Amino acid sequence: MNFRGNSFISTTKVISMAAPAKVNLYLNVIGKLNETYHELDSLVGFATYGDKVSVKNCEDFRLEISGPFAKMLPPEKNNLVIKAAKELARETNYAGGACIQLVKNLPISSGIGGGSADAAATLKALNRLWGIKLNKEDLMTVGLKLGSDVPVCVNGKPARIGGRGEKVSSFEGFPKCGILLVNPRVPIPTTDVFKTFHGKYSNHVEIPKINDIETLIEFLSIQKNDLQETSIKIAPILQVILNILSDEPNCRLARVSGSGATCFGIFNDEHSAALSASAISSRYKEWWLKPTQLSN
Template identity: 40%
Template sequence: MRKTKVPFVELAPAKINLALHVLGRRHGGFHELDSIVAFAGIADRLTFETAPDWHLEISGPFAAGLCSSPDNLVLKAARGFEQAFGQAARYHITLEKNLPIASGIGGGSADAAATLRALDSLSARAAPPRELAGLAATLGADVPVCLVGRSCRMRGAGERIDVLETLAPMPAVLINPRREVATAQVFAKLALKPGETAFAGLEEGADPASCRNDLAAPAMAIEPLIADVLAALNETSGLRFARMSGSGATCFGIFASPEAAQEAAQRISSAHPQWWIASTIIG
């Protein structure tokens, strides 16, 4: 029997799509993707304390945009884990929401995955990995890769995940213009019909700098500020490349050094104090 002390803390790091190629749309409606996913050093923080029943408390700089109703992904993950694996204890979960909402960095998915990891650690017996991944897939397309929590190549509708052992840590700056962008609207703007093919997939071993995000154009049509964020990043020194993550509106820049990233973050913060900006490490 495993023994894990409470309060128990689990981090939910930001998911970054270093590349996101849209290959087409399946007849069932899902889009076929080919993506390089990595995780940043900035994260939401979940704390678990034993309680008579499940309860979710939300704090942090982005708490105002969320509610603790039963359809919150954290509570759905907790109850799903309890039903699937016979979790004996229940917990008061405090979610410190540090990541912007609906921003293309997997905040809700990362929180759900962190909940599954935490409950697995707190359980007397570890859940079978394949069954845990299956539960993650029922919660959202990005939850399985967030459950892995390591640099991966993600394909299909998020179900094919291969860990990338050789992706080195990268100094980065994340920027969100504090505008929410709905993923469904971005894919709808892409306007692919079921069965239609779109763009080419990733080349094996490709440098992320040479790749792209096929959702950038439709996202910018919905939220033009994304183009301003990318322009601000592209004007900085020491930048290797800049790109939008996921369906937006968060963008990232990869820099030659941590110092260059920090300098860029400070410079852009001075020019755009209303934006959310974080210097971090991705990978």
């Protein structure tokens, strides 16, 4: 499901919201904040492809899931979408409910923020449906209670994140470029990666002004993903994917996003990404591949 905007409203009081894939272009682990969370520094972009959340008023809370990855999601009561709806109702003393439809296009536990993006889209859609009128900062505060990646997904724009995810600074002038998302259909829970991570901590980096793809690639090429080595140890197939992406003639940079298992390659445009997707999928039919764009 492709989309170029963020929301669509119908006259039947059904509000639909895009839940785009989140991509960690670089990710530094700065240290431990406490026994539960690490301090992170990351530049985050969003694809023009992802899940979709639709909401309408109901007396209670209901969730209907469709899409290619629907069967891999947890039971309704444990789904982050339902948790987001109930948390927003609790925070605002809203007495009603919501019927929620989720179209699950993104792989599960894949490092591209699928669950967090779904929760963020739910918060934004219900905020509009219920007429609550919370501002973006308030929605981000609610989102942090649901997960560290939810605030930046509520923001929905290229951003630098810090802390455990609560520090979100929008990144202006981000260049549009092609990106190829590749997932081996091997879920990697984020908690497993952080529990296994014993690498050296990194420092914060200075990000230059980035307004074209050449500057973006030049900057990212001297950055890294501190979790990548750990993710590869858990799922060695990721190294195979990175090697294949790097060998593609038009791929400018290949990296693991977040804790994996999704890898990405950056291209000058979506057409170049699509050509590589076609070539790779002909050899590795079991993998999930999606050529798309990084939105600016």
